[in-house]
Amino acid sequence: MRILSFTFILCLLAAISYGKPEQKKKLKPKRTDNFIRMKGIRLGMDATRPFQSLWTKGDRYGSEFSGDLELWPNLFPVFESGYDVMKIKTNYVNYTGKGSYSRIGIDYNFLEAENRNDKNILFAGFRYGFTLAKQQVDNYEIDSYWGPTIGKYGNQNYFAHWGEILVGIKGEIFHNFFMGWTIRGKAKINVKNMNLPPAYFIPGYGKAKGFNLDFTYSVYYNIPWDFRKSIGAKKTVPIAVKGKPQPAKKPGIKPETKKQSN
Amino acid sequence: MKQFLYLFFILTVVSACKEVFETPPLALLQGTLLNSSTKKTITSKITVLGIGRDSLWEKETSLKEILLPLSVHDTTNYLISFDSQIDTITFFHETIKKYASMETGFYYQYKLRSIKYTQHRIDSILITDSLVTEIWHENIKLYIHPLSTGGN
Numbered sequence: 321m322r323i324l325s326f327t328f329i330l331c332l333l334a335a336i337s338y339g340k341p342e343q344k345k346k347l348k349p350k351r352t353d354n355f356i357r358m359k360g361i362r363l364g365m366d367a368t369r370p371f372q373s374l375w376t377k378g379d380r381y382g383s384e385f386s387g388d389l390e391l392w393p394n395l396f397p398v399f400e401s402g403y404d405v406m407k408i409k410t411n412y413v414n415y416t417g418k419g420s421y422s423r424i425g426i427d428y429n430f431l432e433a434e435n436r437n438d439k440n441i442l443f444a445g446f447r448y449g450f451t452l453a454k455q456q457v458d459n460y461e462i463d464s465y466w467g468p469t470i471g472k473y474g475n476q477n478y479f480a481h482w483g484e485i486l487v488g489i490k491g492e493i494f495h496n497f498f499m500g501w502t503i504r505g506k507a508k509i510n511v512k513n514m515n516l517p518p519a520y521f522i523p524g525y526g527k528a529k530g531f532n533l534d535f536t537y538s539v540y541y542n543i544p545w546d547f548r549k550s551i552g553a554k555k556t557v558p559i560a561v562k563g564k565p566q567p568a569k570k571p572g573i574k575p576e577t578k579k580q581s582n
Numbered sequence: 583m584k585q586f587l588y589l590f591f592i593l594t595v596v597s598a599c600k601e602v603f604e605t606p607p608l609a610l611l612q613g614t615l616l617n618s619s620t621k622k623t624i625t626s627k628i629t630v631l632g633i634g635r636d637s638l639w640e641k642e643t644s645l646k647e648i649l650l651p652l653s654v655h656d657t658t659n660y661l662i663s664f665d666s667q668i669d670t671i672t673f674f675h676e677t678i679k680k681y682a683s684m685e686t687g688f689y690y691q692y693k694l695r696s697i698k699y700t701q702h703r704i705d706s707i708l709i710t711d712s713l714v715t716e717i718w719h720e721n722i723k724l725y726i727h728p729l730s731t732g733g734n
Contacts, residue, residue, distance in 0.1 A: 377601070378684075408603075408684050408685060410685070411603075412603075412687030413685075413686075461687070464608075464653070465635065465639055466652075466658070520683070
């Protein structure tokens with residue numbers, strides 16, 4: 321009986337759907353916010369970099385600054401630069417790795433603006449990062465029944481570069497002041513191959529393993545300088561037209577006009 | 583504000599329990615004790631002293647397998663007592679420094695070249711794997727004479 325009722329329902333559904341025109345595939349509506357919402361350059365400081373040792377093994381700290389601007393609607397080219405230090409001190413190793421690093425990349429905003437003043441963004445982007453770093457092992461100890469061996473490794477300089485994909489948000493908390501977080505997946509492209517010890521720490525990247533996950537939280541200030549307006553103003557400098565009088569530069573001074581003699 | 587305090591609390595807890603560093607790995611030479619007549623494993627009461635050291639490595643321990651640390655130099659000398667019969671073993675080896683990680687540190691691996699030994703209790707020694715690594719595995723077979731009364 322139950323099978324019969326199921327069959328009936330299925331037949332009914334098939335009959336209803338038969339002959340119905342196939343629904344058109346929903347097309348994503350075009351964005352209506354194709355305008356520059358953030359004028360000027362936004363400068364930022366990463367608030368998490370000085371406190372990285374809270375979640376990283378070893379004593380890691382540093383500072384990072386960034387700059388971005390909305391060059392095209394919803395596209396933000398970004399430059400980030402910083403300094404990163406890693407120190408590890410155990411009973412067996414005393415290590416220091418440090419260096420400055422930079423990243424360049426671009427963010428794309430997915431969040432449609434509600435109005436022209438809405439500057440909040442939800443973005444995804446990518447970065448290319450590179451660093452010139454150095455590391456040294458001030459001392460190490462290899463313990464054994466036959467007695468400990470003590471040694472050290474002097475300064476080693478190395479270059480490393482990597483790629484990042486990231487997602488995050490930036491919200492305007494006060495006029496021109498922003499806060500936001502970013503989650504970054506980092507993949508190592510290359511690091512200089514050294515004999516012993518190999519590069520352990522890459523500034524701006526983390527441990528010199530294949531993949532790193534990172535979290536940043538930054539504060540930003542948008543310098544309210546509309547560079548487009550300045551450039552635009554320069555472009556629209558009045559040009560003298562033959563036969564027509566030039567407008568007076570100073571108020572009160574009338575442009576000279578030739579009087580026609582009768 | 584409450585969320586910020588909560589995040590701060592989590593970070594404090596995480597930071598309080600993170601600084602645990604492992605000790606560096608240790609490469610030990612592993613030898614299996616075998617009855618020279620039957621070629622079967624044998625248990626012996628073993629005492630081991632490194633020549634030049636003050637402390638014993640093993641003290642009257644009943645073992646089927648023996649683990650020995652090698653020295654950083656190219657030769658390592660041991661006095662080994664098998665059920666109160668003492669033999670001297672000299673291992674000739676190459677020492678290779680290895681890097682585990684900056685969190686754990688450095689350690690040595692060894693490559694056995696040859697072995698010299700006295701033959702009071704030892705019949706012969708066979709090198710089965712010359713590479714002594716931090717993953718302990720059989721490197722030598724120690725064929726020892728069975729005890730005349732009882733034993734294995």
